[in-house]
Amino acid sequence: MTIVTIFLMALVTYLPRLAGLSLARLTLPPFWTRFLRFVPVAVFAALIAPALPSADETPIRLVAAATAALVLWRVRALWLGLLVGMVVFWGLRALYNR
Amino acid sequence: MLPLWLGMVPFGAAYAVSARAAGLSLFETQLMSLVVFSGGAQFSAAGLFAANASPFTLVATTFLINARHLLYGVSLGQLMPVTWRQRFLVAHLLTDEAYGVTFGSPARSLGFFLGAGSSLFFIWNLSTLVGALLSRLVPTGGLGHRLHLPAGVSRAADAAAEGLACPYCRGLCWTVGASSLAGRERRAGRPAGGRSRAAFGAYLTRGRAE
Numbered sequence: 001m002t003i004v005t006i007f008l009m010a011l012v013t014y015l016p017r018l019a020g021l022s023l024a025r026l027t028l029p030p031f032w033t034r035f036l037r038f039v040p041v042a043v044f045a046a047l048i049a050p051a052l053p054s055a056d057e058t059p060i061r062l063v064a065a066a067t068a069a070l071v072l073w074r075v076r077a078l079w080l081g082l083l084v085g086m087v088v089f090w091g092l093r094a095l096y097n098r
Numbered sequence: 099m100l101p102l103w104l105g106m107v108p109f110g111a112a113y114a115v116s117a118r119a120a121g122l123s124l125f126e127t128q129l130m131s132l133v134v135f136s137g138g139a140q141f142s143a144a145g146l147f148a149a150n151a152s153p154f155t156l157v158a159t160t161f162l163i164n165a166r167h168l169l170y171g172v173s174l175g176q177l178m179p180v181t182w183r184q185r186f187l188v189a190h191l192l193t194d195e196a197y198g199v200t201f202g203s204p205a206r207s208l209g210f211f212l213g214a215g216s217s218l219f220f221i222w223n224l225s226t227l228v229g230a231l232l233s234r235l236v237p238t239g240g241l242g243h244r245l246h247l248p249a250g251v252s253r254a255a256d257a258a259a260e261g262l263a264c265p266y267c268r269g270l271c272w273t274v275g276a277s278s279l280a281g282r283e284r285r286a287g288r289p290a291g292g293r294s295r296a297a298f299g300a301y302l303t304r305g306r307a308e
């Protein structure tokens with residue numbers, strides 16, 4: 001039963017992925033082309049936002065995320081942004097929990 | 099790509115540990131990473147399996163979480179030509195990360211996407227396997243304690259193993275992705291740049307408001 005559920009989960013994940021790619025073959029009017037340009041920013045922002053608030057460490061997360069964003073913005077190196085963000089996050093957390 | 103691979107390892111391992119803790123077998127845990135290949139959905143599935151949710155709830159939740167891939171597909175198809183046959187492979191490798199880095203890459207080519215997607219698939223499944231095996235070696239108690247790590251790292255490892263910190267790790271990856279995308283728009287001198295940054299600022303404010 002579990003395996004059947006997993007395969008159904010795979011199906012409902014695969015179909016939207018495939019449907020999007022299939023739709024892309026259409027030539028879209030300019031409005032939709034512009035609309036699609038905002039997909040990454042919109043979706044990624046929506047993915048990040050829920051990770052920021054938490055029961056007890058919202059300020060820590062916000063500071064870490066803001067630092068990571070700042071580093072990224074100035075330096076444009078993915079690895080450095082991640083590293084700085086994680087160091088700030090774990091550092092503040094260790095201080096806070098001590 | 100390297101930071102994304104590294105960021106994925108604890109996330110994949112934590113998924114596997116929570117899936118095993120939810121009562122899934124090693125095979126089922128790995129199968130999900132192979133055929134579903136979607137971190138967020140797999141994490142929520144592990145939670146739902148642990149709560150004895152009905153198969154309908156599991157499938158419906160997965161569908162809702164992954165409906166965003168429809169937009170990725172349309173967007174990606176506009177960036178690069180994908181043939182009718184290629185899209186079957188592209189569809190399976192389509193994830194937030196693969197889409198994000200391809201959109202942010204200078205070339206935006208199918209080759210880049212396939213390289214990114216398949217390497218992420220490999221890392222995700224490998225870290226699932228490692229996590230699933232490790233969870234068997236660590237029956238109870240904290241993972242970090244068991245490995246005799248320093249207190250701070252131990253807590254971090256515990257949190258990661260419990261899947262508490264990992265959604266945040268991933269959120270951070272996305273922060274990084276979004277800000278690099280915003281930067282890219284700005285460099286290209288498109289009018290969209292200002293709005294991208296505005297959107298990015300808006301979510302930060304939203305997070306602060308809550």
